[in-house]
Amino acid sequence: MYICLMYSSELIKGTLKTVILKLLTxxxxxxxxxxxxxxxxxxxxxxxxxxxxxxxxxxxxEAEGVVTTETVNIGKRIRKYYTLTHTGNERAKEKIYEFADFIQTMNILLDLKPSI
Amino acid sequence: MYICLMYSSELIKGTLKTVILKLLTxxxxxxxxxxxxxxxxxxxxxxxxxxxxxxxxxxxxEAEGVVTTETVNIGKRIRKYYTLTHTGNERAKEKIYEFADFIQTMNILLDLKPSI
DNA sequence: GCTTATACATAATTTTCTTATGTATATTTG
DNA sequence: CAAATATACATAAGAAAATTATGTATAAGC
Structure with missing residues (x-):
């Protein structure tokens, strides 16, 4: 998923979408x-x-309608800006909540302190 | 990874090894x-x-030397018991620590409360 | 001028699951 | 007591989601 200097890549799999949606929120x-x-x-x-x-x-x-894009010219280069749609905002909330809940479950399973 | 009634499967990917090692610990x-x-x-x-x-x-x-097995007959069925090796114990500690650290990082990234 | 950073994109491959299938015994329930 | 469910292992085909590699191109720093 990512090049990851610290975490084994398997650990981070599946979190990318949540991270992106959070940043765009x-x-x-x-x-x-x-x-x-x-x-x-x-x-x-x-x-x-x-x-x-x-x-x-x-x-x-974008294909799912979670984000819309706007391409902007920066000199001769382009940038493609991403913005959450209304659906995207809902999706973001769901994903973040889901992850928070998942962490709680894993804390129980791994017997970690609540705030580690 | 798992049949998961609550979490999207992508989220849980990569945590199975950590969970197993913790339980065996x-x-x-x-x-x-x-x-x-x-x-x-x-x-x-x-x-x-x-x-x-x-x-x-x-x-x-088992192939990696993280666990050893012992097959036990229960009536006419078999059970294959798994036990951590010394290496396995070290691996378990590493994996659990890594996950705890990962949760910390994700908490920062997703702006979650420490104990959610 | 050369290297690094910025900025996009896609394709081949690998990892890690899910889903499906297979075998077989033990227990519960109607 | 027959059928359904639970226990208990295993593997193979396919899908999902990344990694790695490759490609194109401009801008900035040294």
Whole structure:
């Protein structure tokens, strides 16, 4: 899923969608490369999203109507900004809630302290 | 990964190994079916391990020297008990620590409360 | 001018499951 | 007591979701 310097890649599988939806909830408009950099920054490079994972997922989210896109010219280069639709906002909330709940379950299963 | 009534399967991918190692850390000797039931019980059936996911992984762990097995006859049926090796104990600690750390990172990323 | 960063995209492959199938015994329930 | 469910193992085909590799191109820093 990601190039990951800290976590075994298997651990992080399936969280990419949730992470993207969360970032778009907070920032409203982001482009792909920006997302990779933000995640890298917020996680101290413990999670680094690869392009091969990111772009296909963004395209999928667009096809599902979760996000809309706007292409902007920056000099001679392009940026493709992604914005959550109404459906996307709902999806984001669901995904984040689901993950929070999942963490709770895993805390019980692994006998971890609530805040670790 | 699992038949999962509550969580989207993608979310749980990669956690099976950690869960198994944790259970074997606590109980020392478990057999496959017992593991599936224990996880079901501890998670209120939010996570249900399928046999297709479990047995190949157990075989893999044995091949890696993480667990040893002992086959026991129960009437005319067999049970294959799994026990962590020394290496397995170390691996278990690593995996559990890694997951705990991962949860911390995800909490920051998703802006969740420490104990949710 | 060369290297790194920015910025997109896709294809081949691998990993890791899900789903399906197979075999067989033990227990519960109607 | 017959049928359904539970116990208990195993493997194979297929799907999902990544990794890795490759491709194109501009901008910035040294």
């Amino acid at each position: 907070d920032t409203k408009q982001m482009y792909g490369y920006e997302i990779t950099q933000k995640v890298k920054e917020l996680t101290n490079a413990k999670i680094v999203i690869t392009e091969g994972a990111l772009y296909p997922l963004l395209h999928q989210l | 606590d109980t020392k000797q478990m057999y496959g079916y017992e593991i599936t039931q224990k996880v079901k019980e501890l998670t209120n059936a939010k996570i249900v391990i399928t046999e297709g996911a479990l047995y190949p992984l157990l075989h893999q762990l």
